[in-house]
Amino acid sequence: MAIGAKALPISFVAHFLGIVGAILLHPVLMLIGLIILGGEAIISYKCLPLKKPEKKLIHLVLHAIALILGIIGVYTAFKFHNESNIANLYSLHSWLGIGVIVLYGIQWVYGFLVFFYPGGTTAIRSESIPWHVLFGIFIYVLAVGTATLGYLEKLTFLESNGLEKYGSEAFLVNFTAIVTILYGTFVILTILSQPHQEDEYSYSAI
């Protein structure tokens, strides 16, 4: 069965939509995943009025979702580049992005093994926790920084192709970047503030 239209031009439309989807998908996945869910994962362990095992489960599940969305986000970037014949992995944004994903993965696996299952000895846990927090903060700040590089890179491409430098779209992207930075700042500030309940393995260990 076939409708009375040529398949090839329609396939171009499909590819075009796929590319638009991938372009849109990458920042959305990264912002919702690594930045927002990652931030919520960090905040949840500090602030939820729950017992430690429950907070830990929420912390690791949220970070797992963030990581998976981040990996899909990296995949969409490669897919979009390959389908549009754009070079891969030449920019600082891409280098740091790969770095963030790899470090995020290492941090998650280490945290899972030491703090969840099978779990390290008490000595290993209490030795590890400040480094887990410190390394986590580092990766999170690097993720926020990499996101701002992405906003700037995309906008610079668009502006060199004629997008107005002081137009609404440009301002929207820049203000989104600033909101992202402020969100990340308050996530980190949450960790460095006083916990509302005492907890031996609280982030306050730092």
Add this chain to the structure above:
Amino acid sequence: MAIGAKALPISFVAHFLGIVGAILLHPVLMLIGLIILGGEAIISYKCLPLKKPEKKLIHLVLHAIALILGIIGVYTAFKFHNESNIANLYSLHSWLGIGVIVLYGIQWVYGFLVFFYPGGTTAIRSESIPWHVLFGIFIYVLAVGTATLGYLEKLTFLESNGLEKYGSEAFLVNFTAIVTILYGTFVILTILSQPHQEDEYSYSAI
């Protein structure tokens, strides 16, 4: 008195050299000023084997030099833009850059008034110190982030004008950016580590 050559084309050469100088000057001033001297100012208060008043003096003088070089660096960016008819203050790099300079200035003046001259009461000092450290870390991380945005922005312009994406120049800029990030990371790590001598107003107050 006049030599036997037309002034106008020679003035073009002068302007061209001025512009090259300004382009080169901006990243050099920012890197040497806000990033390196700013980092040394932060480290010095934590690590120098000196008495507190001496460390404080070194801390504030280094930050003052960093700030002055930063202000000259901002000036050279405007000068270069105006002489080359490039728009000012449209990019995320420029917005954050202005933000960093303003916050750096506020932080310096507050620190000078409260901790140096005329100096606040003991209560105000001990209440202020963790916020001074926290705000200082925030501004410094923002400065490092703004620098990486600058590397990426400049390189994106150059690459859209034909510079090889995987060439030595591009790699040099990207690796410089990564070294800048690593330097900033170790400056912050220094603050968060244990001091080698006990000190009431040490950074460890955080």
